[in-house]
Structures are given as C-alpha cells and as structure tokens.
Amino acid sequence: MNPEVYAFGLLAIPLLSAAIIACCLRRNGAAASGLSVGAAALILATALHIIFRVDYIDFNTPWFEMGPLSLGFGFLVNDLAKMMLFVVAFVGFLVHVFSLGYMKDDVNKARFFGGLSIFMFSMLGLVLSRSLVTLFIFWELVGFSSYMLIGFYLNKPSAAAAAKKAFIVNRVGDFGFLIGIIMIFWTFGTVDLVELKTHFDHHPEAFAVPGLTAMALFLFCGTLGKSGQLPLHVWLPDAMEGPTPVSALIHAATMVAAGIFLLCRTGFMMTVDALQVIAWVGVVTALFAGFTAIAQRDIKKILAYSTVSQLGYMVAGFGFGSIVALNSQGGGHEHMGQAVVTGGVAAAMFHLTTHAFFKALLFLGSGSIIHACHHEQDIFKMGGLSKKMPITFVTFTIATLALTGFPLLAGFFSKDAILAVALQASPLAFYLLVLGAFLTAFYMIRLWGITFFGEPKSDNADHAKENGLVMTVPLILLAVLAVLGGYKGIYMGMFSEVLDGLPHPTSGEHTTILIFSLLAVIAGYVLSIFFYKLGAKDDKLENTVPALHSVLSKKFYFDEAYNFYVAKIQQRVASGLHFAEQLALSGLIIRGLAGVTGLIGIGLRALHVGSIHAYVYWFVGGLALFYAFASGLF
C-alpha cells in the first residue's frame, strides 16, 4: 500500500467517528463514547504503524488553484511529525479512556466524545500537513474544537465567556500567522514546506531576503496565540472551564504544543534576529507564568499557569538552541538548514514530549481528584487525599517530581537540555530559566502538599474515594512514561532525526547545569514545605505579604487591562461609530451635502413634512454632490 493511505486513514477515522456521532448517536451516549474510544484506539494503532513501519511520507495532490496560487493537499511525515504524532495518538487514547470514567454520568456525553473526535481529526491534520495553508486550516480547526469543548457546559456563563475568549485571542494570533503566510507566498512563490526547505538548502542567499525576520515573527504570532505566550496567554487559564480531560489533552499536551510544533516545522527559515525575539518571549513567559502560579487557589489554574510556563521553556529552548546551532556554523547562514533541525528543535520537542506525559498526568490526576471531590477545585478545600486516593496520590507525586525536574525522571533530562542551550546562547537567560525551575518546584510542592496532606478541609474532600480502573489505568501508564520518558533509549531510535540533535554540553557546562538545576529544585522543595507546611489551611503568602500576593493572584492585571480595552475602548468605538452612522450617514452627510447647495430652508421644511418626495430629492442631490466631489469637480 502507498504510505499516504495510512495518513488518509488517520484523518478518516476520527472524522467518521465524529460524523456518525453527530448524525446518529446524539442521544446515545454509551454508543458514542464507545465509538470515539474505538476510533482513538485505531488512531493509536495506525500512528504506531506509521512510526515503526513507514519510513517517510511525502505526498501531495493539487487542491486549490486560483491565478498564480496553487495549493496542494499533502502530507509530510518525517521524524519531527512522527514524534508529535506519537504524543497526540498516545495521550489522546489515554485521555479518551479516562473520559469514559470521568464523563460517565454526563447527559451530554455524546457531544463530548463527538467533540474529542473532531479535535483528533484537526490535530492529526495539523501534524501531517505539508503546506503552511493546510497547516493553517487545521490550526483554525483545532481552535474551533477547543472552543466547542471549553464551552461544553452550556449553561455556565463563565464557560461560554472562556470559550469565546479562547477563540478570539487565538484569532489575534492567527491574524499575524496569516500575514506571515501571505508574505512567504509572495516572497518565495510557495507555501509548501518541502519546497521551501529545499529552496533554503539550495539557496543560502535566501536568508538575505528582505523581511525574512518579519515573516518569521509573523509566523510566531500564531505560536503566541496557540501556545499561550505573552501577551496572548490570557485565554489558556480561562480555558480550564472545559471538562478536565479536555484540559489534559488539548490545553496541556497537544494543541497548545502546536505552536512549538509550528516553530519546529518552519525552523529552517528563521533568522537570528527573529530567534532572539522568540527565545526571550519564551523566557519572560516562563518566569511570568511561574510567578503567577504561586498565588492561585484553583488546582486547574495552577496547572494551567504551569503549562504556560513550560511552553515558555519550549519556546526559549527552540530559540536558543537554534541560535547556538547557527553560531556553531560560524554565524553565517550557509548550509544551516539541517543544523536548525538538530539544534532548537531537539530541545523543544524533547521537552514537549516529556511534558505531554507528565502534564497530562497531572491534569488527569486533578480530574480524578475533582471527580472524587464532587467538582471542588479549590486546593484549600481539599487536603488529606493521600490516604483516600492512593493511586492518584502516587501517580500525581511522580508527575510532580517529573515536572519539577527531580533527578532521573523525565523532566530532569528535557529541562536540562533547554538549560544547556540557554547556557551556550546567553548566561542571563540560563540564570532566569534556573529561577523558573525554582518557581516550578515551589508552586508544585505547594499544590501537592496542600492537596494531599493534613486534614480534609471540606465535606467533599472528606468523602473522596479512589476512582475505578478506567480512570486509574491511564494514570499509571502515564506515570510510567513520566519516569522513563527522559531516556532516549525507550524511543528505540524512532525519532532519531530530532533526538540526535540534543545538545552535548562540555563537561564544565554540564557541571554548571547540574549544580544550578539541582540547587533550584531542592531550594524550591524545601522553601515550599518550610513556608506553606504540608496540608496548610490557608494561603500563607496572602497573610504575610498581601501586596505581593495580590499582584500575583491578579495575574499581573493582564485580564483587567484587556477587559478595560474591550469594555471601555473597543465597545465604545463600536457604539460610537454605530451612533455616528445612525446620525451622520443617514441624516447629515447625505442630506447635509445637499444642504450646502443653498436648499437649507427648503430642506428643513421638507424634513419637517417628511414626505417621500422630499427625501428622494435630498438623496439625489446629496449623491450628485458626493459624486461631483469624488470625480474631482471641486
């Protein structure tokens, strides 16, 4: 069989599942969930087949043609896409299974699973896409499925608002992304990634094209939106209004990582200037979100800010890694195509993969807790869950350690890879990212200690019980990967094109990284436990340093600023224009221009009379003047 058949299959399976659910199974939640989970299993099987048995898929068929524009529908499956495919298919399947338990009693189960299938379709399309335009199409579609799933609880106004916000903020990012695509088309005559890559490999002078930095940064706008980088991060914490499995799959492991994937796909055309900007946006985001996470009370919001922070790490890793790769080429752009693929891409994708495992685990664990506590999400109303929910406790603990970079767990290796490239590119960034690692350890241990230890602080927490196998088995599987995911060996050389590029710091650098990252992690653990105490009843930071706490818990007032803009500026401009139109366009300009001709008196009378004839004359007169003015008679 032609290899592209499998790629088409990957798209057809979830699409069929969604279509059947939408058409026939809307009232049959059990069948819908079965179908959707079955589809996810088939996707995983097909994906594994592609990863192990198919070397490379390069397929293209004409799709849309208009004038000089000729776009294909095609697939490009290299090791980069395979790695992403593995994450999407694997985490996707586990989240589907987990949802069987989590959504068991929801009357709208069919809609939920239908939405998950649409999401899988869109996400797989995004990963397989060969051209920037098809990537953009699926990119918008994942945004749409995320919108539908965030707004899943229809009668919650906050969910509706969060869904809308997510979509609109993402559209702001897509605004830049689309402009980038348009510029690339007119500069290079194609938006096909294979053709672009070949062009850059064969024509080093392509890096001298004016505006290339701008193009790269416009593409990066897409990442700002989708991967929640400053200043477009505001939608991601709100997106936690969606059901928790959705948060795990879409808003932690896969869709939000699509921005990183986009950078890696287009890395071959990034300039050093663009990379500097990208890398520093990542660093600032990582720190900002780390600080914000410290003062949140909602378990999912803490994890959401943690996700934003880790995405910042990936973006920084991509940026610095690519800069290092370019510098090792002597600072020039010659023959750098492959170099970029091995530099930043490796660091970013490695962290993306391990992060997908432990962050999905954290979210599913929090889902397990929320489910057991009857939808209580405030960590200060939990407590003492370590004894009541042993499996959740153990897996959550593993994930917490992995995320914070505890030695020899997955996050330890991937975070060190990012620190390594940062150290080589910019010592300042290195120290800032170490500070970020400290923050991660600090807020995660706060969350962990308060949730699992001490006395239960609400009836809901008191009555919590461990969930059934359908929810705990995915936790256990993910926990295994959170432990082992950092060892390149377990990937059996599958993604070697990407992973071979992991940085090889000198032994001196290696020692520096090890010492600083260990110090940061241990300091984070110790300070957090010392400061908050295990099982605390209230937020000590709030009591001791209220000013700092209030800035952090208000998330540096980003939402306030945006709300101010929307309510006080955008809406007022809209209403003002509307009013002006009602008044001016139908009243003053058309009639008023006529008035200039000296018919004011008659005009007033005619207006007063309000007869249709007068109106006609006014209108004709005004328009004649407008026309005369326009054609330059005055």
Add this chain to the structure above:
Amino acid sequence: MNDHASLVQFSIAIPLVAAFLTMFVKGWGRPAIQIVSVTGFAIPAILALILWGVYSPETAGGYAFVSDMETGLSVIGVSLHLGLNGVALPLFVMAAIVGLAAGLYAAQSNAENLHRYLACLLIMQGGLMGVFASIDVFFFYFFHELALIPTFIMIGVWGGRDRSYAAMKMTIYLTLGAMLSLIGLIAIYVKSGANSFDLITLKAALAEQPLAESVQNYAFGLLLFGFGILVSLWPLHTWAPLGYGAAPSSASMLHAGVLKKFGLYGFVQVAVPLLPDGVAQWENWIVWLALGNVLIVGFIAMAQRDLKQLIGYSSVMHMGYAFLGIAAMSVLGVGGVVLMMVAHGLTVALLFMLATMIHHRTHTFEMEEMGGLAQKAPVLSAFFVCAMMASIGLPGPGLANFWGELSIFLAVYEFNPSLIFAVVAGIVISAIYGLRSIAAVFFGKESDDFLEVQKEHAVVDMGWHERVPALILIITLFFIGFFPKTVTTGINDALKSEAVYSQTAAATPAHDHEH
C-alpha cells in the same frame, strides 16, 4: 446553439410560469400552491446542477450553453442572448440553490396570502437566474429590475418592524443605484459605437478601440456609485441592514444572498473589462471606501443587539473584501471575489433563515432577550454555529469562504502590501461579533424574557421541514469548500481570457532548483 442551451432558458422561464400559476389560478388550496411553487424552485436547481455537471472546461473562456433570441429591439442592438461562462456558472448554480432553500422554507411559512408571497419570490428567482445567464447587458439589467421589484413589495407587505420606512429607504437607494448604473451602461453603449448591448460584441469593439480616458472615467464613476449602492459600498450601505432587518426571511435570503451580487458581477464581467482605465482612475476610491466596509462597518456590527441587523452588517462588511479584490485587478483577486460571492451567498442566506427559525422560538430578534437556546434546541444551535463559523471564514464549514478570503488577501498584498493589516484585521473583527452572537443566543442562561416567552410557546428543536433547506445550503458550502476545483477551474479560465486581469505569477525562486 448549444446542446443544453434550452436548459438555461427553462431555468429562467419555469419560476416565472410557476409564479403566474400560483398568482392567477383560482381555487387552489394551500398544498397545490406549495407543490407548484416548490416545483418552480426545484426544477431550476436541478437544471443548474445538470449544467454544472456537463460544463466542460474546454469551452471556458468563452461561453457555453449559448442561445440568442430576437426580441424586436434589434434596432438598438438588444437581443435575449443567454449563456454561461466560468464566472457566471457558479453564481447561476448558487442562485438556484439559494432559491430552492428559500422557496422550500417560504412554502411552509404562515404568511398571509401565501400564493402572492410565493409568486413574488418566484418572480425574484426567475429574475436572478436571468441576471447571471444574460450575455446581453440590457437583459442583465432588466432581469435585475425584475427581481428587485418583488423585493420592495415583499418588504412593504410582509415585512417586520419598520417595514414601510425600510421599504421606502431601500426603494430609494436601490432605484437610484440601478439608475446610475443604467446611465453608466448606456454611456458605454453610446460611446462604444458598436450599436450593441451584447457583452461579447462590446468587448470585441472596445478591445479594438478603447473608450477615451475621460469617458471611461465618468462611465466607471457612474457604475462605481451605481453598483456601489446596490452592493452596499460604504457609506452608501445604510439601506442594507435596515432593509434586511425588515424583510421577510426568504426575501432577505434571496436579496442578500444572490441579488446583491448583481453589482459585483457587473464589476467583474462588465465594468472592469470594458473600462480598465476607469478602474485605474477610481482605484483609490474603491480601496478607501472598501476599507470603510471592513473596518468601520465591522466595528458597527460589534455594536448590534438585533440578530438580523448583525447579520446584515456582517454581510455589508464582507462586501468590503469583494471591492478590495476587484481593486487588485488580478485573476487571483477577482477570482477570489467570485468564489467569495458564491460562498457568501450560501452563508448569508443560511444565516437569515436560521435567524428566522430562532425568532420562531424566542419571538424576538433582540439577542439580549434570548440566551440558553442550545439546551432547548441543540440541532438549531449546531446549524447556527456552523453557519456563523462559515461566515467568519473558519475553514471547515467555511472552507469555501476561506478560499475566497485567502485569494483576496493574497491579491491585496500583491496590489499594496501596506493594506494587508487593515484587511486581515477583518478576521479578528468578524470573530468578535460572530462569537458574541453565538454566546448571546445559545450559551449561558436563558434570559427572563425568553423564559416568559417559553411559558406560552414551548421550544421545539429544528424539525426536518427546517433542516432540509438548511442542509441544502450547508452541503453545497461543504462541497465547494472541499472540492474547490469544481468551481475555480472555470473561474480561472474565464478570467485569464480577460486581458485586464493581471496574472503575474508569484516570484517563484522556490522552483528554481528544479530547472
């Protein structure tokens, strides 16, 4: 004569015959009227699909299915010259599909004097089919008027709030727009000296002997403002939201969806090819006014509280893209406009129909008095979300709209890169008002007013009688989106045969290595 030419004639004549029957045959009950009128809509749709199927790209550039009929006006060079080229065909099909959906929906409405209502709609349909099938400019105009007059009657008689004011204002604006464009067309006829209204003859004559620049200048100016009013170019658009808000839904569907495209079609097929120098003269005006459509009207749409007005403004906003595509004067831009006209026609018709279905349940168009409808009517909400997403160009349901917009954006960048920010900002603006309307109508809690309404009228979800017309539109949208070549091949061929539309290929260094 061409093999299938008679099908074109039938698709114009059958709605008119059906209109005559429903109007004048006495003693028919409601079912008979419904059957006759739906047949009057269905047959043109079937014929249009057949024509779409048999249309072969080799005949493109020129026209296919051509017929020429003597009208007794040959003294002034008028004959009923019908035919379809690659630009006309997709619009002809779109008109037929939208007409079928509107007709199916209207036939079940509880309008008073249903037979007259349907007769008006059928006359509109006949006119619409004629507009896109006319090669003769006189008949092109005539069919437009034929479709326009029933619109006024329908608003005045069956309209909603403010119907007499809306009908009056709309009549004044549109009649004036039509008159200006008529003067412009007559000017071309007179000055060309070809003594013919036939588009093909005119093109040939003017290709040989172009009009003087000053003539082109004022003739295009007349057409710009004439067509501009009809297409709701800013600031001449104020009739549109008002008129659509007051019009009965089927009339809004046909007017906003199809009839409004007359002006754009006039630019693409008549004004721009015949008056290229005039376009160059007026280019900046088109661009600036069109930016008014995208940005100013886009913002105004955000301030709307009435669902139908919102759809009206969004439709006006999208016309800005169309004008920008035309200003770009390239195959890419104008082709994008044609594609967008088709997609927009289907989408906006769908939106107006769904808005009326919402009204049947909430008894209001005020969005603040709705809310929470998704729980009561999930199928309706799915359709509406789909339609709104199509309208804001989300690839998927709106893949066809996306192709149109993408082509236009690309063409605008080629035309003038600095415009790109203002134009692409439209995708954010439309997302804001589109999603707001979805949230206000379907999500959240039910408003008190809506709860009050529900005490007397229990909300039922969309039935099949409502789903079928909506599905006709949605399936067509999906089809064109996923198989764009079924439409674009013809558009490309037709536009490439026009010398005025530039075809500059993108700088293609990326292909160098292959040589």
